[in-house]
Amino acid sequence: MNSTTSTIPKNIIILGAGISGLQTALSLLTSETPSPKPKITIIAKHFPGEKNPNYCSPWAGADWRSHASRNEEDRRLRGWEEITYKRWNEMELHNYPKGILGEGIRKSVYFNTVCVDVDKYLSYLLLRIKTLGGLTIGSEINTNDGLEGVIRSCKGLAKENGIGGEVDIFINCTGLAAGKFVGGDEGEKLFPVRGQVLMLRGETRVCKTLVGDLGEKGDELLYVIPRPGSGRSVVGGCKQANNWDSNPDSQLTGRILQRLKDIGWADDFMDENGHIEVLDTYVGFRPGRRGGARVEVEVEVEVDGEKEGDVIGKRGNAKAKVKKIDGVYILHNYGHASGGYQCSIGCAEEIVRLIAGLELE
Structure with a gap:
């Protein structure tokens, strides 16, 4: 897709304030693209400082340890992990001594990793987002009417809170909650x-x-x-x-x-x-997901001019078209299972690149 230049800041809503949602917001606010800087609003039921089993980011370890294999199917995962590792290593680190091989361990691997105090890190991300002009709305969104209903609810909530302008982009960073509204096979994968x-x-x-x-x-x-x-x-x-x-x-x-x-x-x-x-x-x-994390633009597949839902079992000239709901582009960043932190910056930067490739007016 070819992007077009606009002098109007884009209005972006991010649903979810876990590690994926917060890092996505920060990466958008600190990236050179899109330009001018977008207006970011995070809508979430839970924010840093709150404790709930369904808000899993505060319960994480967290450290960096690769979960990727050398197989081609893990190529994207390796890239996300590598970017996050490099970005974290650009921050201030402390060197710790090597461990000792324990009883019953056949072999060990030593490498420099990054350990994160997740409560402080989540609060740090949120503070940076707010300092850069990002807005937050604490609210639970009705998911009974699917993705379309969620987007309508988010747009209405933004308007109620005095956030002007049309919403251009919606980014789904809801983790397991995505299963309640993404619909079809995608919901069943979580x-x-x-x-x-x-x-x-x-x-x-x-x-x-x-x-x-x-x-x-x-x-x-x-x-x-x-x-x-x-x-x-x-x-x-x-x-x-x-x-x-x-x-x-x-x-x-x-x-x-x-x-x-x-x-x-x-x-x-x-x-x-x-x-x-x-x-x-x-x-x-x-948030486990069959097939790994979903980091992509929402598309609809057409075969011979018919939408995917109408052509189950048919074959023909299939093509994917970027989907918009009520004039809003949809992107997803969820389903990272236990790799949410170590992939966070890599996935967020991929979202930034995907947005840069959209044909924004």
């Missing part, structure tokens, strides 16, 4: 991946992850991530697909602590009596 983490007293000096199939179902793992400068660390966890239980599992907590001791990683957290103090236990639902 599923929860339950996570449970412990906040421990004591700040480890090394970020560690034990890779393997732990637990009876192979859906448990062990990782230790410091909250830099806080005197605390996050220890987890599990990746339990299709589990909506928001209550902490005390037996899982016990297994996590026992593994921590068995592998030799508990020294940073034990007092003189060998006791580990658990400050809190968190449960959150990662």
Whole structure:
């Protein structure tokens, strides 16, 4: 697509204030394109500082550890991760010593990573967005009428809050909530991946992850991530697909602590009596998606002049056309499962590039 130059700032609504929504807003406000700078409004039920299992960004570790394979199907994922890693390394970092190979570990890999205090980082992103002129609206959006209804509701809410001008672009960064309104097969691709983490007293000096199939179902793992400068660390966890239980599992907590001791990683957290103090236990639902994250412009496929929904099973000259609803372009950035942070900047910059390629008037 060829972009056209406009002297009128574009009015962009971002739905969702997790790591994907906040980073998308910041990348749009700090990028050289589009020009002039767009007017950004974030609409969300939850913002940084709030706690809810369905608002999973505050429950994350978070650190950078690649989830991508060398296969061609992971090419985009590798790119998103690489960009985020490079951007994070441009920020101020602290060097920590190498870890020690623990009991039962066959081999280890050492690399410089980035550990994030997610509460502070989310608040930092939101502060930068507001400083750059971004606006926020705290509200729950009705999802009963599909994507069309969500866009109408967002436009109406923006108008009610005194945000003038027509909405040009809508960016869906709602995570699991997208399944309630994106419709059809796209909605069915989403599923929860339950996570449970412990906040421990004591700040480890090394970020560690034990890779393997732990637990009876192979859906448990062990990782230790410091909250830099806080005197605390996050220890987890599990990746339990299709589990909506928001209550902490005390037996899982016990297994996590026992593994921590068995592998030799508990020294940073034990007092003189060998006791580990658990400050809190968190449960959150990662936005899993079959096929990986969805980062793209909404399109409709036509075959011989008919929309995709009318031509199931037919073959012919198929072509994809950028879809607009009520004059609004739609983009998506959701479904990152446990890779939301480490892909955040890469995915946000891809959204910026996609918008630059739209034929904006």
